[in-house]
Amino acid sequence: MYExxxxxxxxxxxxxxxxxxxxxxGVWLALPRKKVNPQLLGGxxxxxxxxxxxxxxxxxxxxxxxxxxxxxxxxxSIYFYIFAAxxxxxxxxxxxxxRPVYAALYFILTILSSCGLYLILxxxxxxxxxxxxxxxxILITYLFVIMLATQAPSEEQPDALSxxxxxxxxxxxxxxxxxxxxxxxxxxxxxGVRVLDRRDEANxxxxxxxxxxxxxxxxxxxxxxxxxKSLRREGLITDEQSIQRNEETGRAMIFPDARTVLVxxxxxxxxxxxxxxxxxxxxxxxxxxxxFDLLANQPGSIEIAGVIxxxxxxxxxxxxxxQVEVDxxxxxxxxxxxxxxxxxxxxxxxx
Amino acid sequence: xxxxAGTLTFxxxxxxxxxxxxxxxxxxxxxxxxxxxxxxxxxARRNLIIMFLCTELMFQAAGLAxxxxxRYYLEHTGQTFVVFVLTVAAAEAALALALVxxxxxxxxxxxxxxxxxxxx
Numbered sequence: 005m006y007e008x009x010x011x012x013x014x015x016x017x018x019x020x021x022x023x024x025x026x027x028x029x030g031v032w033l034a035l036p037r038k039k040v041n042p043q044l045l046g047g048x049x050x051x052x053x054x055x056x057x058x059x060x061x062x063x064x065x066x067x068x069x070x071x072x073x074x075x076x077x078x079x080x081s082i083y084f085y086i087f088a089a090x091x092x093x094x095x096x097x098x099x100x101x102x103r104p105v106y107a108a109l110y111f112i113l114t115i116l117s118s119c120g121l122y123l124i125l126x127x128x129x130x131x132x133x134x135x136x137x138x139x140x141x142i143l144i145t146y147l148f149v150i151m152l153a154t155q156a157p158s159e160e161q162p163d164a165l166s167x168x169x170x171x172x173x174x175x176x177x178x179x180x181x182x183x184x185x186x187x188x189x190x191x192x193x194x195x196g197v198r199v200l201d202r203r204d205e206a207n208x209x210x211x212x213x214x215x216x217x218x219x220x221x222x223x224x225x226x227x228x229x230x231x232x233k234s235l236r237r238e239g240l241i242t243d244e245q246s247i248q249r250n251e252e253t254g255r256a257m258i259f260p261d262a263r264t265v266l267v268x269x270x271x272x273x274x275x276x277x278x279x280x281x282x283x284x285x286x287x288x289x290x291x292x293x294x295x296f297d298l299l300a301n302q303p304g305s306i307e308i309a310g311v312i313x314x315x316x317x318x319x320x321x322x323x324x325x326x327q328v329e330v331d332x333x334x335x336x337x338x339x340x341x342x343x344x345x346x347x348x349x350x351x352x353x354x355x
Numbered sequence: 356x357x358x359x360a361g362t363l364t365f366x367x368x369x370x371x372x373x374x375x376x377x378x379x380x381x382x383x384x385x386x387x388x389x390x391x392x393x394x395x396x397x398x399a400r401r402n403l404i405i406m407f408l409c410t411e412l413m414f415q416a417a418g419l420a421x422x423x424x425x426r427y428y429l430e431h432t433g434q435t436f437v438v439f440v441l442t443v444a445a446a447e448a449a450l451a452l453a454l455v456x457x458x459x460x461x462x463x464x465x466x467x468x469x470x471x472x473x474x475x
Contacts, residue, residue: 014380031392035399057384065377080381088385095389095412099396104404111408114389118419121382125426130418130437137441142411142448149452150404153459168401168466178398186391193383219431290434297431298438309442316446323453 014064020057021187027053028183034100035175043100047093054092057190058085080124087120102169104150111146112139129291221260223288223296228256231265234286241267241280258282382423390416403458403465407451414444 030053033046065079094113101107115138122131155166172178224231228249235241248257248266257266263282298306393412400406418437425433455465462469 014377027388031395035395054388057388058381061377061381061384065381080378084381088381092385092388092392095392098412099392099400099405099409104402104408107405107408111412114412115415118389118415121385121419122422125382125422127422127425127434127437130422130434133438133441134418137445138411138415142445145448145452146404146408149455153404153456153465155463166402166465168464168468171401172399173401173468175399178395181398182391182395185394186387189387189391190384193380193387290431293431294434294438297435301432302435305439309439312442312446316449320449320453323450323457326457 015057015060017191019060020190023053023056023060024183024187024190026050026056027186028179031096031100031182032175032179034096035172035179036100036102036170037175038171047096047100050096051089051093054089058088083120083124087117087124090114090117091121102165104154104169105147108143108146108150112143115139115143126290127294128289129294220288220293221258223292224260224286225255225258226296226300227288227292228254230292231256231258231286234283235265235267235280238283238285240283379423379427383420386416386420386423389413389419401467403455403467404452406467407448407455410447410451411444414440414447 027050030046030048030050034043034050035046036043062079091114094110094117098107098110098114101110115134119131119134122128122134228247232241232247235247236243241247245268248268249255250257258264259266260282264279265282267278267280269278390413393409393416396409396412397406400409418440421433421437421440425431458470459465
């Protein structure tokens with residue numbers, strides 16, 4: 005169905021590999037380690053690498069601008085750069101911050117800025133769902149567990165980090181492996197395969213029109229109340245009038261090709277049906293489209309999602325109810341580590 | 356200079372035209388970089404909780420790529436599948452955090468290196 009366009013050379017592979025190498029060095033420097041800790045320098049180097057690639061991509065996009073009087077924009081909006089910078093910087097800080105609570109908070113920042121990217125991509129429903137589910141629910145659970153599962157600080161050094169937080173495991177190998185993978189991935193994306201074409205290159209509006217006539221019109225036909233409300237708001241029909249519905253399916257009688265809607269006649273002796281023009285404001289929102297796609301086209305997979313969630317809930321309950329055998333040696337060590345005041349308080353209060 | 360100002364539009368319209376392939380590449384790069392940062396964090400950090408946070412970051416990057424492709428093809432199925440990414444992420448968070456609490460109660464530490472007898 006899809007035609008392949010000529011490959012667009014977006015970015016020079018040498019620039020891509022150089023940026024990946026610089027980024028690997030930056031992330032390696034930014035990962036926590038014991039003595040010398042040049043995190044700021046590492047972050048700056050990694051940010052420089054990301055900026056290099058984005059600049060290269062931007063220049064590539066600008067050079068490939070089609071030669072028309074009013075070319076469609078090949079560059080993303082300025083908000084893309086802002087949100088992408090915040091998201092990547094926060095995710096880098098998340099994996100390099102030695103304290104888990106701060107890491108979780110930086111993860112929330114990453115989530116919020118990728119919600120900004122979702123909004124630019126006009127996926128409003130998923131953006132708000134992400135804020136509610138991730139930043140609201142999952143991250144709160146993480147914060148609870150971080151507070152449950154943290155050793156009590158010792159008396160002498162209340163700010164001391166645990167050993168496993170203060171130093172990373174094999175930072176050089178990890179960042180090397182990661183950025184080799186990134187170089188491969190981005191090469192595949194930008195050079196190795198041809199850029200997938202839009203649906204209809206000859207007709208730049210074709211994709212949108214074809215889309216509106218099929219998916220969106222289908223959704224609107226299933227929402228006769230919305231069509232009616234939209235017509236009333238535009239003053240095209242009176243309050244008593246209603247639109248024609250298909251007698252078998254109950255769908256609204258709308259004709260997306262001609263952009264008309266069939267309504268009941270305004271008076272008794274008039275024509276049997278009135279054909280009204282489709283108002284500009286009548287369009288399905290993102291939430292309606294996603295909802296219909298979810299419930300009408302993928303009803304089986306939503307059941308599977310429910311089963312996954314149920315299983316996870318059961319599993320978590322079973323896991324957390326299990327009794328843990330703590331050996332006596334460890335108990336003695338814990339008791340010795342507790343300060344004297346706390347020990348007497350624990351004795352008095354009982355546990 | 357005028358054409359440059361024309362390309363820096365501030366936000367896309369509500370129901371979009373099809374995406375330009377080059378604009379898609381920008382989003383895919385950000386998604387790939389985010390995924391790789393999560394991967395490096397998972398490999399390099401020793402705290403169990405941060406390791407699981409890094410898997411959430413990788414889910415997030417996959418979701419961003421799905422949304423970008425959904426916009427590129429003007430299909431809502433990509434956005435629908437982010438719902439499943441969210442489902443799996445929530446299930447994973449519940450199970451992983453239960454496991455983390457269990458492991459912490461057994462060894463009194465979140466160090467992943469303490470569990471190296473499973474190396475085989």
